[in-house]
Amino acid sequence: MNTPIGHLYIHVPFCSGKCVYCAFYSELFDANTCNAFLDSLERELDMYIDGESAPETVYFGGGTPSILDKEQLERLLQTIHDRMDLSKVVEWTLEANPGTLTDGKLPAVKAAGVNRISLGAQSFDDEVLKQMGRRHSARDISDSVEAVRSAGFEKIGIDLIACLPGVDTDGWKRDLLAAARLEPDHLSVYALSVEEKSVLHAMVKDGHVSMPSEQAQIHALAIAEDILGGAGYNRYEISNYSRPGSECLHNLSCWRGGDYVGFGPAASSRVGRKRWSNSASLDGYVSRLFQGLPPNSDSEILSKEMDATERLMFAFRLREGVFLNDFAIEDLPMDHWYQALLEQERLGLVEQRDERWFLTNTGCLLADTVAEALIPSSPAQPA
Ligand code: SF4
Structure with a gap:
């Protein structure tokens, strides 16, 4: 690697x-x-x-x-x-x-x-x-x-x-x-x-x-x-x-968006825009590695905007909140995120304080709903 x-x-x-x-x-x-x-x-x-x-x-x-x-x-x-x-x-x-x-x-x-x-x-x-x-x-x-x-x-x-x-x-x-x-x-x-x-x-x-x-x-x-x-x-x-x-x-x-690499059956990894997960089968894992083959894994390379959206979704889990401009690099769906957050704010799931966005207590329980709303419609590509 x-x-x-x-x-x-x-x-x-x-x-x-x-x-x-x-x-x-x-x-x-x-x-x-x-x-x-x-x-x-x-x-x-x-x-x-x-x-x-x-x-x-x-x-x-x-x-x-x-x-x-x-x-x-x-x-x-x-x-x-x-x-x-x-x-x-x-x-x-x-x-x-x-x-x-x-x-x-x-x-x-x-x-x-x-x-x-x-x-x-x-x-x-x-x-x-x-x-x-x-x-x-x-x-x-x-x-x-x-x-x-x-x-x-x-x-x-x-x-x-x-x-x-x-x-x-x-x-x-x-x-x-x-x-x-x-x-x-x-x-x-x-x-x-x-x-x-x-x-x-x-x-x-x-x-x-x-x-x-x-x-x-x-x-x-x-x-x-x-x-x-x-x-x-x-x-x-x-x-x-x-x-x-x-x-x-x-x-x-x-x-906070850092990369990680996982080993073992069912372990997942994120390096840059690449994501992969080993299959959840110990038998398959052992048999492939004994044949000198890499373990079976699903992998994909995310588009730039999906990669940034995923990192934004993870960041939302933290109570330190999210400063959207931290994610402001060229071609990213800032406007989509902003509109989605205004809608989630109307639903009582997020709130804005001092230019940072935070999940509300209800939002903490429905974090997946907030995360889904942030996703732009851009498919991942196979690696
Ligand atoms: S079976 Fe129980 S102990 Fe084992 S991973 Fe699941 S929750 Fe943990």
């Missing part, structure tokens, strides 16, 4: 089961399959990396990267060390599920340079966790936070899901307070969404689960902002809160 990698993402496609709401690509963890994945990942990296890469952030997501055993994690970390100049890395995140950071994994990943652990807590109600197919308890969450802290990691993040079935307003407040009590540096709060490929989709379709109204979701997210704001967290992105200076730098860079 000629373009150096500033922000590196590795998709680790294994979990210990499937959560009912999940549509991310993952397979059931199996040690042999995982070794084949690690072999393949090395081949994929060797195909693309030119030795010049010196990322500033590294992000191991999934899936559940922490489900790998200690030796496999060490191998994964060494794979990166062997191929890149890591002297510029300021943030190296490992996504983990509570209860999986056992057997000496924490000191091993810390020794290799990981400095941020992002824990998928989702809820502190054991019954709700069970119904959602999570494989951990509330106790596991606090134990994991304690273990991560004792191991000396710089940053800890906790993810929560709002509007889970069976969680009323009081339960949601309890979840938020329980998370804040653990004093993480960062909190992600996503409203539950029904993804087409998830088990939840079928449950909702069959009438076994009913989803909260839009108003109820807005209310739940407003409660999150109140409670977490009161606990000293700044909502810097639609779904993300942090202590000052503890924003997730990897994601922040993507929202």
